[in-house]
Amino acid sequence: MLHVGINGFGTIGKRVADAVRVQPDMTVAGVAKRSPNFEATIADDRGYDLYAADGREPFDEADLATAGTVHDLIETSDVVVDTTPSGVGAANAPLYAEHDTPAIFQGGEDADVADVSFNARANYEKAVGADTARVVSCNTTGLSRLLAPLRESYGVEKSRVTLVRRGADPGQTGRGPINDTLPDPVEIPSHHGPDVQTIFPDLDIDTMGMKVPTTQMHTHSVNVTLESEPTTEEVTSLLTDESRLFLIPETLGIDGAGKLKEYTRDAGRPRGDVWENCIWAESITVERRDLYLFQAIHQEADVVPENIDAVRALSERTASAEKSIRRTDEALGVGR
Amino acid sequence: MLHVGINGFGTIGKRVADAVRVQPDMTVAGVAKRSPNFEATIADDRGYDLYAADGREPFDEADLATAGTVHDLIETSDVVVDTTPSGVGAANAPLYAEHDTPAIFQGGEDADVADVSFNARANYEKAVGADTARVVSCNTTGLSRLLAPLRESYGVEKSRVTLVRRGADPGQTGRGPINDTLPDPVEIPSHHGPDVQTIFPDLDIDTMGMKVPTTQMHTHSVNVTLESEPTTEEVTSLLTDESRLFLIPETLGIDGAGKLKEYTRDAGRPRGDVWENCIWAESITVERRDLYLFQAIHQEADVVPENIDAVRALSERTASAEKSIRRTDEALGVGR
Amino acid sequence: MLHVGINGFGTIGKRVADAVRVQPDMTVAGVAKRSPNFEATIADDRGYDLYAADGREPFDEADLATAGTVHDLIETSDVVVDTTPSGVGAANAPLYAEHDTPAIFQGGEDADVADVSFNARANYEKAVGADTARVVSCNTTGLSRLLAPLRESYGVEKSRVTLVRRGADPGQTGRGPINDTLPDPVEIPSHHGPDVQTIFPDLDIDTMGMKVPTTQMHTHSVNVTLESEPTTEEVTSLLTDESRLFLIPETLGIDGAGKLKEYTRDAGRPRGDVWENCIWAESITVERRDLYLFQAIHQEADVVPENIDAVRALSERTASAEKSIRRTDEALGVGR
Amino acid sequence: MLHVGINGFGTIGKRVADAVRVQPDMTVAGVAKRSPNFEATIADDRGYDLYAADGREPFDEADLATAGTVHDLIETSDVVVDTTPSGVGAANAPLYAEHDTPAIFQGGEDADVADVSFNARANYEKAVGADTARVVSCNTTGLSRLLAPLRESYGVEKSRVTLVRRGADPGQTGRGPINDTLPDPVEIPSHHGPDVQTIFPDLDIDTMGMKVPTTQMHTHSVNVTLESEPTTEEVTSLLTDESRLFLIPETLGIDGAGKLKEYTRDAGRPRGDVWENCIWAESITVERRDLYLFQAIHQEADVVPENIDAVRALSERTASAEKSIRRTDEALGVGR
C-alpha cells in the first residue's frame, strides 16, 4: 500500500485525493491545507487526516482537528503530490528533497521544478524511479494524449492548435473576462507549444491561446499535418481505441461543454468530472495529410488520472504504463 | 409499492425518476421521451423502461428498446409525473383523466391545470387524495418554504421580493442574455407573487423579476415585514430547524452559486444537486419588523423532493406532511 | 472662464474632461495621468495638456509631451476634479489643500474625504462655496435623483432597493464573475443605503447589493413606501418632468441595457453615454402607498453632469441648482 | 448624386444609411422598416424618409409618418442596399429585378443571390456594372482584406483559420450561449472557407468555427502558409499600409475587444464602430513560411464601407477600387 500525501487541497488536490482513495494499491496519508473553508469540511467528511500548511491555529479556531504540520505529512508519505497554486510548488520542492520524499508537481510550475515532465500515455517510463515529476498542465495533457497515438501510427509533420481557454474555474468569482475574447498570450506561439515539447522534444507544434468568458472547459481547434495519409475512418478508429479519449457520437446531441458535463453528472460521475479528452466525432476530418478536429478538455479533471499514474511511476511499483493506466482507469471509471 | 411513471425525461424528469428510485415505497414504472438523445442513454443505463412519447421509430433507429407508447406508461402507472415542457402538460391532462391515473404537473403550467397547487411544507394536506396536483415552480417553491415558518411563527404583514433569475439551464445554449440584466417581466408585480398566492391565498406579496447571464441558480433578495418583532437570532434559529432550508455558515467561504455547487459536488450529491433553499446566514437581518435575507435556489433541483411528496399525497398512502417529508429527505439526503 | 484640472484620466476622468470642454463657462486646464496607454492618446487627440502624475519618464519614452507634474496642474487650476481610483483620492486630498485649490472627489472615497457629499438635484446649495465636495457614487447618484422629487411631492416613509450591479466596466477584463450572481456585500443593509443618507440624512432606506456578469449598466429594483397615495399616472408625470430621469416608452422595444445603449449610440451621443437614470415606464406601479419601478444606471456616465455642477457650486459662480443643471444639460445634451 | 435606398433598417442597415449620408456623391433615398421600434425613432431623427416594408398601419399608430411602401422606395432609388435578415434578401431579389434597380445583398444570403460576391479590396472590378452584388459576411470580409495583400506580395499556399465568434450582437438578448464554448458548426471545414473562396476561387483555406458568450467582436486565430519567406517586419509593414487594417500597437495596452471599442468610442467614432480589421501587432509572427496573427472583427461595422464601395461599383460611377476606397475611407474616417 502506497501512502500518498496531498499538499494543497483545492481544485486539483481534492480530486487527486479522492482518486487515490479508490485505487487498490494506494491510500491517502493525509492532506495539507491552509484555511478551514468548505473544502476542509469535505476533507473531514471523507476522513482524510488534515495537516496544517501554515499553522494549526485557524483550524483550532474552527474546531477542525489537525494531525500535524505539513512536515509531518511529508514524513508520513511514500509520495507527496503537491497541488498548491502555481509557484508555491517550486517553493516547496526543497522541503520534499529534505525529507527524501518523492514528489509530484503540477503544470503551474516551470518544467525545471522536476526531473521529468510527465504524461502517462506518452512517457510513463521516463518517470519510473525518478525523484520528482511534473504532471503537465490540463491543456498539455490533452494535447499529449491526442498526439501520442497519431505520432506512433502516422507520424506528425507539424501541429497547429488554437486553445480557447475558460476564463475561470466555476468557483473563481474574482476572475474575468465577463464579455470579451482575449488573445492570451498575445505573443505567438504561446507557451503551450513549448510545454508540449517537454513531452515530445522533437515535435513541431505552434499554439495560439485565447481566453473567453466560460467556466466549464477549454476547447481546442486542432490541426495536425501527418506524415502519411490515413482516412477519416482510420483516424476515428485509432482514437476510439484510446481509453482517455472520448469520441462524442453525433446522436447524443451534445453541442458543447454544458451538455457534456450534464451528461457526466447524469451518469453519476463524482463531481461530474470528465477525465477524458472529449472529441466531437463529427468534427474529425482528414484532408490529404491534414487532420482537423475539436476537443474539449475539463481543466479540473483531466490531470487527475495522470497524477495517479505518476505516483505509480515514481514509486517503481508498476513498471508498465499500460498496466498503470488500466488500473487507474478501472478504479476511477475512466472511459466508461 | 407505488408505480410512478414519468412523462418527459428532461431536466426535471430525470431527477424525479432518480429520486423515486431511491424511495423505499416507490418504483419507476417507466419514463416517456420523444427523442433518443443523451438523456435516453441515461434512462437506459439506469434500467428505466423507455416509452415513446411520439412514436417508436426514432428509438428503433437508434437501437434503443422501447416498452410501449406513452399510453402504455400511463396505464401501467399508479401516479404519473408530467415533466414535459411548459404548456405540454396541459395538453396531456385529458390523457391522464382518460386513463383515470392521478397526475402531477409542474410549475410551467397554469394553476388551473390541477386541483391543487402544491408545496409539501405549506399545504400537503390539500393534495391528499386529489386527482391532480401542480408542484409550483422552483421560485415559488423556494418562497413557500421560507414563508411558511415565518407565517406560522411571526405572521407576515407583507413581503417584497426581487428574483434575479438565471437566463438558462447549463445545457440550454440557445438562450441568452449574454451580457445584460433584463427586467423580466417589466411589469410589476411579476407573476411570481400571484403564483405564491396559489399556496398562501391571503398573503400580501409583491415580486419583481430580472434575468441575468448565469446558468447556475436563481438568487432572491427577500424582504418580509413581520407581524411581530423577533430577533435576528430567533429567526436564524427558526430557519435552521427547517429541513429544506440550508443556512450557509460564513466560515465556509461560499460567496455565490459557483462555490455552493462546488461544495455539493464535492459532497458527492447526485448531479451536485441543491434541493434546499440556500440562505446566507450572515445576510439574515431583522430591523424592527423587517426581515431581510438573500437566498439561492437551484432551479433544476428544489422541486424534486416536492414531486416525491406530491406522489405520496395523491396516492393517499401517507397522510402526514411531516412523515412524507422526513422519508423523502432521508432517502434523498436532503438536509445533510 | 473656470480652469478645471482633472487628476486621473480613466473611465470617469475622460468623460468629465470632455464634459467640461463643452461647457460655455469652463475650460480644461489639463489632465494628469500615470501611464501613456490608449487614453493618453485620446488626451493628446483632444488637445488636453498632459501632466505626469508619477513622473514624466514613461511619457517621454512614448514620445508624448507633458506640460508638467500634477503639482503644476493643481497650481494652474481653479478647481480640481480628482478621478483617481478609489482610495487614491483621499491620499491626494492634502495636495489640494496645500495648493489651496478647491477639489472634487468621487464616490470611491469615504464621505469624510470632503466637506459635502454632493448631488446636484438634491443638495447643490450645500456645496456652494465649500472647499471640497464628493460626488456620490453612480448608484447613490441614481437613487438621489429619484428620491428627491418623490420626497418633495409625496414624502418618503421608507425605501427598499435591490442593486444588481455590473461586475466590471467594459474594458476591465480581469474582473469577474463570469457565471454567477453574488450577494455583494452579503451583509444587509449594504453600504449603499448609508451612502444615500449622506445626501438625505433623515431618509429611511434599506439596500441590498448583488453582482452579476454584465459590463453595461447597474439595474435597481426599487420600492418606495410613500407618505401619500398618488396614482401611477401622477408619479409617471412627476418623474417625466425631471431632466435627469429618462422614462423608456414601451413602444421603443428596449428590454435591457444592450438595446438602451444601442439607442444612445445610434442617437450619436459621445461614447453612447447614458447620463440619465433610465426608468422603464411600464414598470412604474403604485399600489396603495407603495411605489415600485426598475431603473438602469450607466455607471460610467451618470456622475458626469454631477461633477460639472459640483465645479460650479464650489466656484460659487452659479448659486442656483436649477441654473447650473440647465446649463450642464444643454451643453452636454442630457435629457434629449 | 446617387440615390441609395436601404431596405431593412437594423444593425447593418442603419450603419449603411449613415455611411451613405456622409459620402459626397450619394444621398439616402429612404429606408424601409417593418416596425416602429427605437430604430424608427433614429431614422426619423436623422431625417431619413421612412417606407413601410409590410404595411403602414403600425407606423400610423405610432404617429410616425411614412413616405410610401417598399415598392416606392425601390422605384425612387438608383441602387438599393438590402439589409434585411438572412434569407429575406433572397425573397426580395425578384422585387429589385422587377423594378430594374441594381441591388446589393448581405452575407446572410447564399452566394447565388447575386452576380458577384464582393470585397472592395479583393475584387471591386468584378462588380463594376453588375446588376447585383453580395457583400460577403463580416468574417469573410475580414479574411479577404487580410489575404488580398498577402496573396499579391508573397503568394498563399494554404490558410488555416479558427473563427471564435461572438454569440450575439449587443441588443440580441434572446441569443446564447451564456456559459459555453460551442464548436459551431461542428463539421470541419466550416462554411466560412468556401465563402472566402467566392472571393478567391483558387485559394486553399480550411476554417473552423466556434461560438462564445461575448457580444463585442469576432476574433480570428490566423495561420497562413506563404509561398515565400518574408520577415515579420516585412509583413508588418505590408499590413500597416492597408487602409482597412489597423495594427494595434503594444503601447496602447489594448488586450481585447472591450478596450478596443472603448478606444474607438473615446475617439468619437459614430457608435464606436470599428470598420477595420484589428490585428494585434505583437501577434504577427513569421516562422519560415508560416505567418500567424490574431485579428478582431467588429461584426456590426466592417461590412459598412464595403457596402458603400459596392454601391459605386454597381452604379459604374467609379471604375477604380482605389478611388472608391479612398473616398469611402475619407468620408467615414476609416483608418484614422
Ligand SMILES: NC(=O)c1ccc[n+]([C@@H]2O[C@H](COP(=O)([O-])OP(=O)(O)OC[C@H]3O[C@@H](n4cnc5c(N)ncnc54)[C@H](O)[C@@H]3O)[C@@H](O)[C@H]2O)c1
Ligand atoms: N484548476 C485548474 O484548472 C488546473 C488544471 C491543471 C493544473 N492546475 C495546476 O494545479 C495546481 C493547483 O491548482 P488548483 O487550481 O488546484 O489551485 P487551487 O487554488 O484550487 O488550490 C490550491 C490549494 O492549495 C492551498 N495552498 C495555497 N498555498 C499553500 C501552501 N503554501 N501550502 C499548502 N497549500 C497551499 C490553497 O489553500 C488551496 O487549497 C497549480 O499548479 C495549477 O496550475 C490547475
Ligand SMILES: NC(=O)c1ccc[n+]([C@@H]2O[C@H](COP(=O)([O-])OP(=O)(O)OC[C@H]3O[C@@H](n4cnc5c(N)ncnc54)[C@H](O)[C@@H]3O)[C@@H](O)[C@H]2O)c1
Ligand atoms: N428547468 C427548470 O429550471 C425548471 C424548474 C422548475 C420547474 N420546471 C418546469 O418543469 C417542466 C419541465 O421543464 P424541464 O426544464 O425539465 O424541461 P426539459 O426541456 O428539460 O425537459 C422536457 C422533456 O420533455 C420531453 N418532451 C417534450 N415534449 C414532450 C411530449 N409531448 N411528451 C413527452 N415528453 C415530451 C422533452 O424531450 C424533454 O425530455 C416545465 O413545466 C418547467 O416549467 C423547470
Ligand SMILES: NC(=O)c1ccc[n+]([C@@H]2O[C@H](COP(=O)([O-])OP(=O)(O)OC[C@H]3O[C@@H](n4cnc5c(N)ncnc54)[C@H](O)[C@@H]3O)[C@@H](O)[C@H]2O)c1
Ligand atoms: N467606473 C465606474 O463605474 C465609476 C462610477 C462612479 C464613480 N466611480 C469612482 O470614480 C473614481 C475613478 O474611477 P474610474 O472607474 O474612473 O477609475 P479608472 O481606473 O478607470 O481611472 C483612474 C485613472 O486614474 C489614474 N491614476 C491611478 N493612480 C493615480 C494617481 N496616483 N494619480 C493620478 N492618477 C492616477 C489611472 O491611471 C487612471 O487613468 C473612483 O473613486 C471610483 O470609485 C467610478
Ligand SMILES: NC(=O)c1ccc[n+]([C@@H]2O[C@H](COP(=O)([O-])OP(=O)(O)OC[C@H]3O[C@@H](n4cnc5c(N)ncnc54)[C@H](O)[C@@H]3O)[C@@H](O)[C@H]2O)c1
Ligand atoms: N449583425 C451582424 O453581425 C452582421 C454582420 C455582417 C452581415 N450581416 C448580414 O446583414 C443582414 C442584416 O443583418 P442585421 O444584423 O442587420 O439584421 P437585423 O435583424 O439587425 O436588421 C434587419 C432589419 O430588417 C428588418 N426586416 C425584417 N424583415 C424585413 C422585410 N421583410 N422587409 C424589410 N425589412 C425587414 C428588421 O425589422 C430589421 O430592422 C443579414 O444578411 C446578416 O447576415 C449581419
